[in-house]
Amino acid sequence: MLKPEDNERLVRVGPGKPAGKLLRRYWQPALLSEELPENDCPPVRVRLLCEDLVAFRDTEGRIGLVDAYCPHRRAALFFGRNEECGLRCVYHGWKFNVDGDCVDMPNEPSDTPMKARVKILGYPTIERGGVVWTYMGPREHMPEPPDFEWTRAPATHRLVSKTVEECNYLQAMEGGLDTSHASFAHNNHLGSKNTLRNADTAPRSEVELTDYGYRYISTRNAGEGRCYVRVYHYVMPNQQMRGAFTPLLTNLNGDDPYVMPKSDGHLWVPIDDEHTMVYNWACSSDQSVPLSPEFRDRWETWAGRGANDLIPGTYRLKRNRSNDYLIDRKIQKTQTFTGITGINTQDYALQEGMGPIVDRSKENLGSSDKAIVILRRVMLEAIRAVERGEMPPGLAPESHRYIRPYDGVIASGTRWQESFAKELVAKW
Amino acid sequence: MLKPEDNERLVRVGPGKPAGKLLRRYWQPALLSEELPENDCPPVRVRLLCEDLVAFRDTEGRIGLVDAYCPHRRAALFFGRNEECGLRCVYHGWKFNVDGDCVDMPNEPSDTPMKARVKILGYPTIERGGVVWTYMGPREHMPEPPDFEWTRAPATHRLVSKTVEECNYLQAMEGGLDTSHASFAHNNHLGSKNTLRNADTAPRSEVELTDYGYRYISTRNAGEGRCYVRVYHYVMPNQQMRGAFTPLLTNLNGDDPYVMPKSDGHLWVPIDDEHTMVYNWACSSDQSVPLSPEFRDRWETWAGRGANDLIPGTYRLKRNRSNDYLIDRKIQKTQTFTGITGINTQDYALQEGMGPIVDRSKENLGSSDKAIVILRRVMLEAIRAVERGEMPPGLAPESHRYIRPYDGVIASGTRWQESFAKELVAKW
C-alpha cells in the first residue's frame, strides 16, 4: 500500500504537479511519425501531460508542436492550414512556424509591431525510431535526445505502434513491470503446464538499481535442472524493455510470435491523469533478420492491436471497457485464463478495471510486487530530487544507450550474468 | 416542503451517511436469484448503496457478495474465474471463497503468511423469494432474514423482476406510496368514468403507524352507496405492498391483469444517490391459483417491463429518459392521460423527470400527500434512532410476517376493518 499523499504525488501529471515536473525533464513521445505522413499534411491534435497541443510537419519536413489555441483570440489551430512553412489559423489568418514565431498577420496593418512580439507556445521535437519526441521541461535543462537500441535500429528491423489506455499511466506501467501476472492473465493454454511461465507461478525477483532506473530479474523453475530467467529494464521515467522467448521455447508456444529473436517494450505516456498513450515497440536482435510483414501482423494481433482490432481512424481498441473487452465466459472456462483475446487487451482489462486512478491505500503487496514497490520508491526519490533543484537520474544517454533485455534458460546453479553476458548488450 | 438539510439526510445512501446507515440495518435485495442461474456461473456486478461489489454462486451453490476489487492490487473481480468453491482474480490468481477468505495465493511462496491474513470485504447473503438479500450493517446488529408472505410463496405462485430507475430511491418510493396519482398518471381510459379510481379523483387518506412502518388507507366514493377502499402497507425502510382490484371490478377494467386475486409491491433499493433498482413482486393470494405464464407476461407488459420492453441484456427500459419514454402526443390527446405506455413507465417518467434528486424545498404539499409526509417523518425518526444508538423499527419479522394488503368495495357506512378482516392476513 501507498500513502494517499504519495499516490497523489505520483499520479498527477499536469504542469506544476510533482510527477508532471519530473516527466517533463525527459524527452517524451508526442505522436508517431506516421501520423504526419508528408510535408504540409493536416495538423494533428496531441494531448500530452494534460496540455492540449497541435502537431504539424511543415513544407521542409520540420515538425512543430505548438499550443492548440491561436494566441490572437484562441481559435483552435487544429482547423488551421498547414502551408508554406507554417500553420495558419483560419480565423484571421495568423501564421506560425515550427519555432512558434508569428510569420504572417494579414488582418492587421502591414507595419504592426504585434507580429514581432506575438509568439505561440511550442516545444522542441525530434524524430527517432518512428516516434516524434518532445521535451516540455525548462529549456536550460534539456537533455540529449533519446537514444535506445530500438530507436537506432532501421525501420526494417523495428516496429512501433500506439494505443490509448483509459487509466493513469502509473497503474498501466506497474502492470507492465509486473512479472508474475504472465502466468495467470496471459495464460492462453489452460491446463497446459508445458509453457515455462505457467509451470512455476511464483517466480523469484531480484531488482538491481542502475543509473537509468533498474534492471530486474525473474527466475522460474523450468524443471529438468533448469531455470527460466527473464532480465528486464526499467528506464526512467516511463519505459520498460523485455527480452523475447528464446528459440529453445519455440515448440512450447507454437502460436506465439515470440520465437523471433528480439526485444520489445512499452512507454506509458500520460495523456492526462486518467488516460495514457501506450507506445509499443519491438526490435530485432539480429541484424540479419528484419521484421517481416507477417511477423508484424502476427505480433500486433497477438497483442490485441492488429489492423482489425482498432476502431477505424483511432488508436482505440474495439475490445474496451465499454463492452467488457468482449470477454467470452465459455472460452474462459475452457481455453484461456481471462476469456479475453489479446495479450495487451488482457492487461488493459485489469489495469482499467481498477478505475481511472487506483486507490493504492487498499493494496496488500507481497514478495511478487518487489519491482512495483521499488518503481514507486525510485519515482518518488526522483520527484524529490527535482524539487531540491537537482537533476533526476537517467538523463544521460550513456546510462542506457547500450542496454538490452533478455530471456533465457540456464542450468540451475549457473549464473545468468555469465550465461547472458553477450545477449545483454545492444548490437545496433 | 422539506428543509434542505432533512432532504440531504434522507437521500444520501453511501457508507456513513444518515440514510445509508439506516438502510444498512435491514436486509436488502442485492440481485435476483436468476442472475446467478447455476453453480460456478459467471460473476455479476452489483452496485448497492454506493458500494461496488461482485456476486458469485460457488460450486456448492453458496452465494458470495464481495468487494468488486481484489485486495492485492485492486484488479476487478468481475473478470474473475468462478471455480472450485471460490472466485479467482485473473491478475495474479488470488482466490476467495464466499466468506471472503483467501484460499489460494499462487504467485507467492507456498508458505507465505499473507494468505491467512488477507481477507476480502464481503457481506452475508440469503436467498428468499427469488431474491438474493444481503445485510451490509454492523454484524452484531444483524436482524433475522426477510420474511414476507411473498418470500414464502412458492415460485409457482410468485413473480419477481427488477428494473433500473434513474433517480434517487426516495422520490421513486414516494411515487409508489402516493395513491391519488393513479387517477391521473395511470388513467389509460380517457373520458371513461367507469373505473373506480377515475370516478373519485380526491381520495381520503388515513395513515396508521405500526411496528413495521405504517398501513395507509385510501377511500374513494364508488357511487351507488359504495366506497372503494385500498389498504396498503409501507414496510420499513423501502418496501410497499398493495392489494389487487377485486373480482368485482373485472368488467370495469377488462384489459388490466388486475383481476387475479393477488398482492404486489416494490422495493426501492438504492444503487447510489441517483440510481435505484426497483424490485417488483407479485404473489397469488389464493393457494389454489398459481400465476400462469400468460398472467406473468400480461402483468409485466402492462407494467411496462415485459420481455420486449427491456434493452436486451440489461434491466433498463427501452422507453426511458433519453427518448422521453416514447410519449405519443396523439394518444395522450385521445386515449391515455400521459401518452406513455406501461404503468410503471408512467411512474418513471414522472419520478425521473424531477431530476436525479428532487428539490423538496420547492414543493407545495396538500392533504393528498399525507402518506408522503408521514413517510419522511418515520424515516427521519428512524435515522435519529440509529444515531442515538437505538434499534430502528421493523427489524423483527414478527412485526410484518403475516401482513397482507387488500383492495375492495364496501357499502358506505360500513367499516373496512371488519369487511376486510380475513383478507388482510397472509395465507402463505
Next chain:
Amino acid sequence: MLKPEDNERLVRVGPGKPAGKLLRRYWQPALLSEELPENDCPPVRVRLLCEDLVAFRDTEGRIGLVDAYCPHRRAALFFGRNEECGLRCVYHGWKFNVDGDCVDMPNEPSDTPMKARVKILGYPTIERGGVVWTYMGPREHMPEPPDFEWTRAPATHRLVSKTVEECNYLQAMEGGLDTSHASFAHNNHLGSKNTLRNADTAPRSEVELTDYGYRYISTRNAGEGRCYVRVYHYVMPNQQMRGAFTPLLTNLNGDDPYVMPKSDGHLWVPIDDEHTMVYNWACSSDQSVPLSPEFRDRWETWAGRGANDLIPGTYRLKRNRSNDYLIDRKIQKTQTFTGITGINTQDYALQEGMGPIVDRSKENLGSSDKAIVILRRVMLEAIRAVERGEMPPGLAPESHRYIRPYDGVIASGTRWQESFAKELVAKW
C-alpha cells in the same frame, strides 16, 4: 486580453449573476413561433439563461412560459396535457393557465384553499417577427416590447431560424461582430482576389457609440479608386445587424445568395453558460421583393443550416464538434479556406473550438479587434449600471426602431454617411 474577474462577470448568465441580471432587463427570444404551431399543441422545453422552463400555446392562442416543474411535487410539466386553456400536470392533474394561476387541483377536496394560493413561476411573452419573446427581469422595470425593422416586416418578407451553438454566448457574439475574419474563415474561393472582402484583408474599423449600443463601420480598399464599406449595428445586449452585399457585387459572388437587397443578423441567446441558441433573421429591404422559397432555401443552406443540415427533430447541426464539422482537408487545400461547408458552420467551428468558455486572459488583441474590445466595455458598463440601480442603455424602442445596416461601395474620398443616408433608414 481581459482580466479573469471581468470575464466571469461577462459570461455567467444564471439568476443573480452580473451578466444574467443585465440580460434579464431586455426582452429575449425564448423560442420560435413555429415551435408552437397551433392552439393546444404539445408543450416545448425551453432552457434559457440557466433556467428550465416549458412553453405552451393555450386554447386561445396565448403563450405560457412557466417553470419546468409542477409546484406540487416537481413533476416535469413537459409531459403535461395542454388542454382547455391550461397546462395540466399528468402526475396529479394540477392545471395552470398562461398567467401561472392554478385553475384546477382535482386530487384535493374541492374547497381547498391551496388552489388560490399556489402559483407557478412564469414569464410574460409576446410574439413578434416569428419569435416568442420573454422578459425575465423585475416586473417593475419591464421595457416596451421588442421593435425592430425585421420584427415589423410581414412573414412574406422575413425569415427566422435558430441553431444551437455549444459555447458561451459572448464568444459566439464576438465572432459575429468581428469583421476581418470574413476574408479568412469565409473565403470560399481560394486564390480568387476578385471578391471585395478577400482583396483587402486588413479593413479599417470605426466604432460610434449610440443609445442602443454602437454602430461600427469597416472600410476595405476595393481597387479602382473605390472603397467597400460595411455599416453594422450592435444592439444591446446581444443582437447584431448586417447589410447585404449590394447588387454591384453580384457577379463577384455568383454563388452567394447575398444578391438579395436585405439586411440580416443574429441574436445570441444564452441557454446556459456553455450553450447558446443563435437566432438568425433576414429581412427584405425592398417592400416590393418578398423572400422567395428559393432564396430561403439557398440562404439557409449557404449558412450551413438548410433542411438537410440539421439533425432531424433538433436545432443541432449535423456538422458539429463531435465530427470536426466534417472538415475536408482536400477541399481546404484547393477550394475553401477552412474545408468546412456552411458559412455559420465555419463560425461554430472557430467559436466552439475555443472550448465552452474561452480564456480571454491569453488573448493578444490588435487593431482589428476594436469592435470586440468596445463590446466588452459597453457590456461591463451596462452591468455596473444595473448594479448601481440604474437603467441599462437601449431599452427604449425609439433608440433602435428605425435603424438599418448597409453594405456598399463608394468612391474613395467620399463619405458613406452621405452616400448611404437613405439606405440606413428602416422602410418597414
